[in-house]
Amino acid sequence: MSTLDRESCCPSGARRYHHGNLRDALLERAAEVIGAEGIEALSLRALARDLGVSHAAPGRHFQTRTDLLAALAEDGVDRLIAATESAMAASGGDPVEQLRSLASAYLQWANxxxxxxxxxxxxEVVRCASPGLKAKMMRFAEKQRAxxxxxxxxGWMVEVDLDLLMFQFVATLVGSATVISxxxxxxxxxxxxxxxxxxxxxxxxxxxMTASPRFGEQARTRG
Incomplete structure (x- = not known):
C-alpha cells in the first residue's frame, strides 16, 4: 500500500499500525471507537482501515467482532478486579469500608x-463469554459476597437476607456503572x-454504607 493510499484509508483520529503488536493495536483502537461512537460502530473491517492494514489482517487474531469484544472484556475484567482489590486493600480491615471502597473503585473505573x-x-460477549472470562466474573462476585x-x-444490614443483599448491591453497582459509562x-x-x-x-x-456498622442491629433491637 502506498503512503497516499495508507493516508486515505485512515480517518482523522485513527492510529496507523507500525509493525508492532497488531492484536494490541486492534484492542486499543476498538476501545477508542467504542468510547467515541458506541459498540454499534465497531467492525473488524473498519478497524483494519483505521490501522492501515488489509481487511484480512485482523482475522489472524479475531475471527469475529464478538471475539474482539470478548478479548477487550477479559482485559477489562482483569483491570477492574485489580482496581477494586487495590482500593479494598487500602481501605483497612473494616468490611463496610471495604464495600464502600469497592463500589467507589468500580464506578470510578467504569467512568x-x-x-x-x-x-x-x-x-454478544455475555452470550459467548469464554470459560476464562466467566471464571473471573464468578471469582469477583464471590469476593463481593464474602x-x-x-x-x-x-452488624451491618443483618436484617436482610444475604442473597437479597447481594442482588441489591450488584444491581445498584452495575446499574450505576452502566449509566455513567x-x-x-x-x-x-x-x-x-x-x-x-x-x-x-x-x-x-x-x-x-455511610451509617454505623451496627445500624441493622440497632434497628432490629428497636423493633
Whole structure:
C-alpha cells in the first residue's frame, strides 16, 4: 500500500499500525471507537482501515467482532478486579469500608474506561463469554459476597437476607456503572457523570454504607 493510499484509508483520529503488536493495536483502537461512537460502530473491517492494514489482517487474531469484544472484556475484567482489590486493600480491615471502597473503585473505573466496561456488559460477549472470562466474573462476585457476609457479621444490614443483599448491591453497582459509562446517558445527565462526582453517587446509591456498622442491629433491637 502506498503512503497516499495508507493516508486515505485512515480517518482523522485513527492510529496507523507500525509493525508492532497488531492484536494490541486492534484492542486499543476498538476501545477508542467504542468510547467515541458506541459498540454499534465497531467492525473488524473498519478497524483494519483505521490501522492501515488489509481487511484480512485482523482475522489472524479475531475471527469475529464478538471475539474482539470478548478479548477487550477479559482485559477489562482483569483491570477492574485489580482496581477494586487495590482500593479494598487500602481501605483497612473494616468490611463496610471495604464495600464502600469497592463500589467507589468500580464506578470510578467504569467512568474512566467506558469502552472496556461496555464490552464487559455487551450482550454478544455475555452470550459467548469464554470459560476464562466467566471464571473471573464468578471469582469477583464471590469476593463481593464474602465481603457482604463479613459486613453482616460485623452488624451491618443483618436484617436482610444475604442473597437479597447481594442482588441489591450488584444491581445498584452495575446499574450505576452502566449509566455513567454510556455515552448517551453521560451527555444527558451531564456533570454528575464526571469522575470527581463518583463519591457523591456512592453516597446516594449506597446510603447505609455511610451509617454505623451496627445500624441493622440497632434497628432490629428497636423493633
Amino acid at each position: 474512566e474506561h467506558p469502552a472496556h466496561y461496555n464490552a464487559v456488559r455487551n450482550p 465481603t457482604l457476609r463479613q459486613a453482616q457479621a460485623a 454510556d455515552p448517551l446517558y453521560r451527555e444527558v445527565l451531564g456533570p454528575i457523570c464526571a469522575p470527581d462526582r463518583v463519591g457523591d453517587i456512592v453516597e446516594r446509591a449506597f446510603p447505609r
